[in-house]
Amino acid sequence: xxxxxxxxxxxxxxxxxxxxxxxxxxxxxxxxxxxxxxxxxxxxxxxxxxxxxxxxxxxxxxxxxxxxxxxxxxxxxxxxxxxxxxxxxxxxxxxxxxxxxxxxxxxxxxxxxxxxxxxxxxxxxxxxxxxxxxxxxxxxxxxxxxxxxxxxxxxxxxxxxxxxxxxxxxx
Numbered sequence: 001x002x003x004x005x006x007x008x009x010x011x012x013x014x015x016x017x018x019x020x021x022x023x024x025x026x027x028x029x030x031x032x033x034x035x036x037x038x039x040x041x042x043x044x045x046x047x048x049x050x051x052x053x054x055x056x057x058x059x060x061x062x063x064x065x066x067x068x069x070x071x072x073x074x075x076x077x078x079x080x081x082x083x084x085x086x087x088x089x090x091x092x093x094x095x096x097x098x099x100x101x102x103x104x105x106x107x108x109x110x111x112x113x114x115x116x117x118x119x120x121x122x123x124x125x126x127x128x129x130x131x132x133x134x135x136x137x138x139x140x141x142x143x144x145x146x147x148x149x150x151x152x153x154x155x156x157x158x159x160x161x162x163x164x165x166x167x168x169x170x171x
Contacts, residue, residue: 002029003065003167005097008084008107009034009052014072015044016153017101021068024160030167032068035059037081045072056083061090065167066097069104071122076103079110089113092146099163101150105129108147118144120151 005025007018022032036042036052043049056078061067067088069075078084088111091098100108105121106128108114115133120142129136140155141148141162148166150159 002031004031004033004063005066005068005167006033006035006059006061006064006087006091007068007070008056008074008078009036009042009050009070010074010078011042012073013042013044013050013070014074014102014153015046015048016156017070017072017104018044018050018068019048020153020156021070021099021101021160021163025068025163025167028164028167030065033059033064037078042074056081056087059087061087061094061096064091064096066099066163067091068163069098069100069107071100071102071104073103075106079107085111095146097146097148097163097166099148099150099159101155101159102152105134105149108132109134114147117147118142119147119149121149122152 041051092113102122109132119134141158
């Protein structure tokens with residue numbers, strides 16, 4: 001299937017949590033757009049470069065089938081951006097995929113879309129998820145409607161498969 005996905009990118013993103021799903025989705029026939037607060041190349045926690053294709057202020061949810069929010073320290077900064085939160089809410093409210101892993105859950109928390117929803121993430125944000133009203137589950141991947149969440153890089157295969165299944169991108 002030929003679907004376009006959006007992923008947030010910024011400095012100190014978790015390298016594997018962006019690149020593994022991006023490559024997995026592309027292998028399934030999807031296209032990925034990386035959106036940041038600037039058009040430039042961002043460095044991951046481990047130094048891997050990720051060039052932004054678009055500005056978060058200029059993308060709209062209707063142009064994409066879903067959203068990926070990788071972890072790292074990037075989500076803590078991006079969750080302060082009103083455009084990022086609006087986009088996240090738009091994807092969620094339109095029933096489109098909102099996938100997040102590890103500390104990526106900070107953005108859906110700040111977008112206020114997790115109340116009463118089952119979700120997982122890094123143990124480091126378990127309290128944050130619960131305080132936002134989420135029901136924290138300690139599983140490799142948790143699916144609740146159009147929300148797909150994962151804990152850490154070791155769970156990336158399960159996250160990738162769940163995203164592909166949700167999008168029906170598998171060839």
